Amino acid sequence: LSCTTFNIHAPIYRRLGHDEESRESGSRDLWLSRNQKILDLLLQKNSSVVCLQEFWLANDELVQLYDRRLGDAGYKRYKLARTNDRGDGLLTAVKKDALRVLDCRELHFHDCGDRVAQVLHLKSNDKIGPREQQQVVLVNTHLIFPHASNYSLLRLRQAYKILKFVEHFKDERSLSHAPVLLCGDWNGSKRGQVYRFLRSQGFVSSYDMAREYWDIDADAHRWVSHRNHHGNVCGVDFIWLLNPTRQQPIPLRESWKRAVFGIIKLSFSASFGRDAFGFFLQGKEHVTDQDFHAAIKRVSLFEDLEGLSREEVEELIVAADLDANGVIDYKDFQRLLNHEKKSWLTRLFQGLHETKSLAGADLQVQHASFYPPQVEEGTWPESYSLSDHAPLTASFCP
Template identity: 50%
Template sequence: MSVSYRGTIMRTKSGKISSPVEQEPCVSCTTFNILAPIYKRLDQQNPNIRESDFRAFWLARNERILDWLLYECSSIICLQEFWVGNEELVHMFEDRLAAADYQTFKLARTNNRGDGLLTAIHKDYFRVLNYRELLFNDCGDRVAQLLHVQSVFPSSINKNTRVQQETIIVNTHLLFPHDSSLSVVRLHQVYQILLYLETYQKENKVTHMPVILCGDWNGSKRGHVYKFLRSQGFVSSYDIAHEYTNSVYADKWVSHRNHRGNICSVDFIWLRNPNKPRKPLKISWAEAAFGIIKFQLQKASLAERDAFAFLRADNNVDYITYSAFCEALRQVNLTGLSYGLSFQDTKDLWVQADFDGNGVLDYEEFKRIWNYTWSEDPDDDCSLDDSNEGNEEEAIGFAVKNAALFPREVEKGIWPENYSLSDHARLTAVFSPVRLRCPQRSP
């Protein structure tokens, strides 16, 4: 799906004209959870029988996976559940990808889980400038990879200037929500990624570049992680390509059939261009965390007034104290566990909730956090254009040209019974370079 893009005029949703960078190839990105053989069950009646015990089975399936990946020849490949614990499989992937001019990076999950991540960058499209590993050290032993890459094709930022476009790529696999209380772990994992990303960009003075987040997010478009990423300026490439931005179409497509037999949409390629406005990270995180708290309270059949009484505990007062707030979170399994909200997390949430800073939450303050309105799709404060006016800067970003899921049936919400490559569909997005006009940012 690495196709050339030759100067077609694009029109944004606001109707403004945007001209892409001419005479430069598109870049494509594939994300795929390839189902590690140590997790693939061959007999549903006996879950202890795994594919990893039968070399011929896992070897043949992974050879077919590689055949498809090399046939597509995406500029970026992000794999999850890569069986890093098997040297034969690792060498097979590394050797075949290297022969096809890919540079590969693998990262095992912590505590010797056996699987991990593999990211491959095609040398015809990108040079890798930096590679970082992020270990979450949480109950799911999850990890993430960050790659800072530079295009091998110079991009025209204006009539007189050509630059080597730089991009940040992240590959990750979030925790499976075995219980709704684990939502806070997944949210914390994403918060760590974005905090690390923000720090990396500031320290290296690379804020004016697009960011692509790939992986198995183990959560749908209705979840708190999705809303958190949206509030931070990220868009789902597939949904943009197919104009599924309205929540009405949340279940239009699926990408995974989990071990419970449920089909769901959990695999995403997120894009954030450097001109996207976003809230301060800590505020977005607090709003998402309050959303999880509200969900847990509603799950316990507590409406607004009842929830306020619950958080107030047995205190004969019309406000919530910090100690009562902490105890309520413990009772709904959001604190007091190794993977729950930390003491500092809880303190930060309290500071965000206590608007007047008097040390207690009255009912009006409680209502404000109970009825938080998410800013999932903030209005752009700059447009896609190729001019440079006022206190604006120009940068190179990406427009989503196309995106597809394979097998194609999953795009209609159908999981084909004859599909055997994985329990996930693979997702490929195609991006075309585009000039962006952005506000100048203070150093």
Template identity: 50%
Template sequence: MVCEFSANCIPSSSSMTQTVSVGGAEQKEGSISCTTFNILAPIYKRLDQQEQNQCLRESDFRAFWMGRNRAILDWLLYESSSNIICLQEFWVGNEEIVRMYQERLGDAGYVSFKLARTNNRGDGLLTAIHKNYLSVLSYRELLFNDFGDRVAQLFHVQSVIPSLQNQKGNIPQEILIVNTHLLFPHDSSLSLVRLRQVYRILQFVESYQRENKLKSVPIILCGDWNGSKRGHVYKFIRSQGYVSSYDTAHNYTDSDADAHKWVSHRNHRGNICGVDFIWLCNPNKLLKPLRTSWAEAVFGIIKYLLRKTSLAEGDAFAFLKGENHGDFITYSAFCEALRQVNLIGLPFGLSFQETKDLWAQADRNGDGIVDYEEFKQKIWNPTWSEEPEEHLETDIKNPKQGTDEKAFGFKVKNAVFFPREVEQGMWPENYSLSDHASLTVVLSPACLPCSRVQ
């Protein structure tokens, strides 16, 4: 059975009114708003809901994809009205769609940037920034050229409106914004690929900050992260000082009890999950080195894979040391164990240098072996998975000793999903704009004590 697109599928203005205030009324107070939305490229949208004909896609029917994308633009421009719009699965391969978005967004005051995925995948990213609120100082593109042909966009923007000016004077405040779409976790073997994609994004941001001597700027990461709050990617991003703006606005924690309070996606398998995030990192966060967080995240994957085979702590240590009769792990045995759990030796596995760096993190005293204590502290109990919430949420009331330096940042004022049913963990059957919900966040400027380690 083919599901036809009709006007009945488009949300009415009355049903969206409660979301309008997020991007509209509160704007007068000097806040900025941001929307992230995976709009489901027509080349991927199946029209046969019974899956009897997998080849029948929306892209074959102009009336369907044109009507749905017009409705998406209506929603973005007249209901969400965000200063920053980050779209994923934008159909960059269709000139008519590209022209329609660029013209309508341009007429509404936005400057837009599109980026296709590598290897002619057909879809990609589109980011639009409203010129009345933010000006784009620099735009960079990140091509992963990896297993998933994923890409990311980096924007360096500064405020235009006076309410976002620096507390010290008339120096415009600056912000870094990223839009991306991570690989879908088809199976657990792709956990490392997804983790590496995030690692490269954070390296890219860090490199840009060093290159441009940006010490105290807030960073906003937007997109479809294709992973839940219980996954390795989520924990890795959290370990680098980022907070989920939606969870912050609704006082949700990283606990298992709060892991499924909301959803944002119904995937092709029919499962509903929360995968769309707008991350915020203020410049007052106390951060550990990025390489350390990366190593801890990979050790977390190793522990997951070993526990998946029912290996307890002692058995896992024995597995890693292999045939070595001493009470320690050698580098060669470590590599062989990683090969057996498919973390090296595959096209998307750990590289030689990554493996060496990982070993250097595990061998804390540099004696060339990893003893049982090092194994427990660095591999079996990686710090990032055990950190209490207080460590990740550095108290902004306690800056560095002996300094009163201030930094510009944001506080999460509000955050909502549309359709609103997903905030209760439900997926409405009458929603057809996409297989993702849109997330809109309002951030208000704040002057924070600067305690971030650079």
């Protein structure tokens, strides 16, 4: 089983030179030539599954090009447009001689980013070794770009919606034994809360697994996969793997709350220095419900622009009051933040090592690589022009 994920940079977003108004979509020769080269690369890789983001669904000629060339190569295609006529969306292509698609569902996030996800139930056509045909739940998605400081919260909510949907999808189809692959452009690095949230639920990055990158700090910038329109390079494209024997006992909502507290901590630290609790107190001995609401609003995490709802803030207050005395004191605050930090770091190191030796219904990461190879060394080659993202390909075996 092999999978390639690639944000192919929709021509409607691809800038030409330094002109903010000029887009590649206005030059047919440019976008057609570039996408032919993208297809050449994808067909050369010959992956079992191809997950594309920023696929220009509004252009019939480009859609027909991909349909024709992928169809001729034996791929079945599934497309999903972003909501509100954004023009682009997702394309997932499955090699028919390798896998059967037993179900395909669409997930609409219904938020300001108009983002979507595809969820597929796949089954191998042939037996893999001594076991029956391999079954996999695969997700293709593209989370929102961090246009504003509180968009980290929006990305986290999108990731939560995906995992909640997958949880129901697996229960509905009795797929507790099936591994999960999350593919796409996550628009966040290894130091972000989405990464920590997924790790807390047992997911591992296939590329980091293949390269044995265990140290989140030392290895955070070993590789890059994206150069954004500001010229910054970062690693945002992942193929996440969750094996059935790595399911976490921590409830999904609990992991989400811990990740939100991580975002709150970073927001306070960025705005008011290291003493986040001192900011909460404002000269008082305890933090009340009203204090918490006011503090969340001051760092733009409350209600406006996809911030926390009043119900979510109340949920966080209950979670923060660890001794259930009706207020949040310094001990509650420190225990909460220290527990959040320790929990995901512990899972990061333990999970990566343990997953290497798992058997049974699990998948093992056999190989993973980016193209072009320079991005694996943390640099972005000026000669690379297929996209502003690097494709990631990973292969798996029992």
